[in-house]
Amino acid sequence: MKKKFFVTTPVYYVNAKPHIGHAYTSVAADVLARFHKLQGDEVFFLMGTDEHGLKIQKKAEESGKDPQQFVDEISAGFKQLWDKLDIKYDNFIRTTDPKHKRAVQKVLQILFDKGAIYKGEYEGLYCVGCEQFKNEGDLVNGRCPDHDTDCEIVKEESYLLKMNELQEELVQKIEKDEFCIRPEKYKKEILSFLKGEKLKDVSISRKNVKWGIPLPFDAEHTTYVWFDAFLSYLTGLGWNGDILRLSLRKSLRKNKGLALEKLEFWPADVQLIGKDILRVHTTIWPIVLMQLGIEFPKLLFTHGHLLSGGRKMSKTIGNVIGIDEMLEKFGTDGTRYLLMSAGTFGEDVDVTMERLTEKYNADLANGIGNLVSRVIRLAQNFQFSIFNFQSIYNDSIFKNIEKFEFEKAMGYIWKIIRENDKFVEENKPWELQKNDEKKFQEVMQKLVSDLYLISDILMPFMPETSKKIKKALETKEATVLFPRIK
RNA sequence: AGCGGGGUAGAGCAGUCCGGUAGCUCGGGUGGCUCAUAACCACCAGGUCGUGGGUUCAAAUCCCACCCCCGCAACCA
Numbered sequence: 433m434k435k436k437f438f439v440t441t442p443v444y445y446v447n448a449k450p451h452i453g454h455a456y457t458s459v460a461a462d463v464l465a466r467f468h469k470l471q472g473d474e475v476f477f478l479m480g481t482d483e484h485g486l487k488i489q490k491k492a493e494e495s496g497k498d499p500q501q502f503v504d505e506i507s508a509g510f511k512q513l514w515d516k517l518d519i520k521y522d523n524f525i526r527t528t529d530p531k532h533k534r535a536v537q538k539v540l541q542i543l544f545d546k547g548a549i550y551k552g553e554y555e556g557l558y559c560v561g562c563e564q565f566k567n568e569g570d571l572v573n574g575r576c577p578d579h580d581t582d583c584e585i586v587k588e589e590s591y592l593l594k595m596n597e598l599q600e601e602l603v604q605k606i607e608k609d610e611f612c613i614r615p616e617k618y619k620k621e622i623l624s625f626l627k628g629e630k631l632k633d634v635s636i637s638r639k640n641v642k643w644g645i646p647l648p649f650d651a652e653h654t655t656y657v658w659f660d661a662f663l664s665y666l667t668g669l670g671w672n673g674d675i676l677r678l679s680l681r682k683s684l685r686k687n688k689g690l691a692l693e694k695l696e697f698w699p700a701d702v703q704l705i706g707k708d709i710l711r712v713h714t715t716i717w718p719i720v721l722m723q724l725g726i727e728f729p730k731l732l733f734t735h736g737h738l739l740s741g742g743r744k745m746s747k748t749i750g751n752v753i754g755i756d757e758m759l760e761k762f763g764t765d766g767t768r769y770l771l772m773s774a775g776t777f778g779e780d781v782d783v784t785m786e787r788l789t790e791k792y793n794a795d796l797a798n799g800i801g802n803l804v805s806r807v808i809r810l811a812q813n814f815q816f817s818i819f820n821f822q823s824i825y826n827d828s829i830f831k832n833i834e835k836f837e838f839e840k841a842m843g844y845i846w847k848i849i850r851e852n853d854k855f856v857e858e859n860k861p862w863e864l865q866k867n868d869e870k871k872f873q874e875v876m877q878k879l880v881s882d883l884y885l886i887s888d889i890l891m892p893f894m895p896e897t898s899k900k901i902k903k904a905l906e907t908k909e910a911t912v913l914f915p916r917i918k
Numbered sequence: 919a920g921c922g923g924g925g926u927a928g929a930g931c932a933g934u935c936c937g938g939u940a941g942c943u944c945g946g947g948u949g950g951c952u953c954a955u956a957a958c959c960a961c962c963a964g965g966u967c968g969u970g971g972g973u974u975c976a977a978a979u980c981c982c983a984c985c986c987c988c989g990c991a992a993c994c995a
Binding site: 442443444445447482484485487488554556565616617618620621624625628631632634635636656657658660661707708709710711712715716736737739742743744774775776779780781782783784787790791793794795797798801802803804805806807808809810839840843846853854856857858860861862863865910912913914915916 | 920932950957995
């Protein structure tokens with residue numbers, strides 16, 4: 433029986449163009465989706481963009497654009513990047529989609545009716561100059577850095593989501609891995625946070641923000657962006673906000689043998705996120721689900737950040753590595769490879785353009801690229817049909833990918849590549865060709881089969897390269913997969 | 919203050935959970951080869967595993983203290 437596999441990336445906030453971090457998460461999700469498709473699973477891979485909120489409203493104003501026009505452009509930019517990275521998603525949900533908005537309003541009404549959302553006050557540090565609330569972290573010595581003014585504590589009417597009443601249950605679910613958070617260290621971190629303090633009820637509406645989904649029960653307020661954004665994980669499957677629809681279908685399908693409907697992909701098998709959004713994904717998101725009586729995602733996998741020169745990438749420091757720059761220099765598959773093999777997925781990974789270039793030359797140009805060149809050249813005097821090959825999907829690589837150890841999976845492939853280089857060296861097929869035809873055939877058989885195997889395993893990571901290797905085996909035409917840089 | 923992570927050869931990391939000759943890639947040196955993208959292969963150099971103590975026959979790995987670095991510190995989406 434086919435297994436279903438539903439993977440999501442975060443819905444990216446479109447206040448600015450996509451960067452390398454977005455690419456990192458997305459490529460990983462694409463690798464998982466492709467891998468499971470190859471296993472024969474029924475896969476749904478959801479991506480999207482989060483498009484409301486004050487920040488976007490302001491950015492749009494600054495650039496003299498209508499907010500809708502602004503988000504249309506940025507969102508399109510995200511899609512373009514996914515095309516360039518050869519990311520094949522099944523749906524791309526935008527939170528400005530009318531269907532999504534209607535579903536969000538439906539959910540808000542449900543929660544308001546059952547009392548999970550109530551009218552209260554939001555208290556925060558307010559900067560008069562900015563006309564908005566600030567976080568303590570934004571302030572420098574308690575003052576607004578933009579206006580150099582003291583911020584005052586201001587109360588504003590707001591709607592709040594009850595958090596605390598479900599906190600204990602949430603802790604238990606996380607502990608029992610019913611809501612599984614990986615790697616383990618993030619589970620620990622979030623548990624110590626949840627056990628350490630009482631969750632305050634979260635304000636889920638804004639009065640001073642125009643660019644958002646109006647509350648159905650109070651048109652003066654718009655919905656807080658995160659609340660809106662989270663629900664896209666469900667509306668991305670076509671959910672309309674109707675709770676019953678989530679549970680009814682399943683039993684119907686079982687009884688009548690109906691095909692899997694999109695919505696039945698829920699709960700997500702994996703939600704991939706970066707560590708920056710761990711906390712919201714382990715507080716507001718699960719609480720909303722609990723309040724609605726909807727199942728948790730099975731696994732929330734949190735990866736680390738890409739650092740540059742040991743530091744956070746920042747425009748001020750000037751150590752930002754652009755994703756466009758990478759794509760231009762290393763190509764689509766080169767970029768995919770470098771992102772996935774850069775370091776332990778889950779940990780922070782330090783990269784610099786110099787090291788990436790070194791790795792590109794070592795692993796791609798000199799490694800896989802060169803091996804393909806030499807084997808194809810030798811194979812021009814060897815008769816074979818690639819249709820005779822059967823690929824044995826390696827068990828340890830299988831496990832590596834299931835455990836999100838992408839870098840280990842790649843390491844394993846590169847071990848095979850090195851072994852083959854060594855094998856060529858030891859057997860000198862160019863000599864055998866002249867004086868030992870039988871041995872030559874044997875040696876080439878092994879080389880060609882291994883190359884076929886490599887191309888197969890490489891498929892989820894480097895789909896284009898995988899195809900190119902197979903094509904080269906077919907046509908025996910020499911190809912340069914990855915030209916050396918410099 | 920608190921919480922989380924890290925400190926292992928010139929560089930980047932793995933190994934730490936379940937103690938037992940310190941490993942990988944890059945870079946450096948020497949030699950080999952010519953099928954290949956000046957690629958590839960072999961060998962060599964290079965580490966008191968942050969510091970100090972403890973447990974143990976044995977500690978990078980377990981325990982304690984300290985130093986240094988990074989991140990988080992909730993509505994920044």
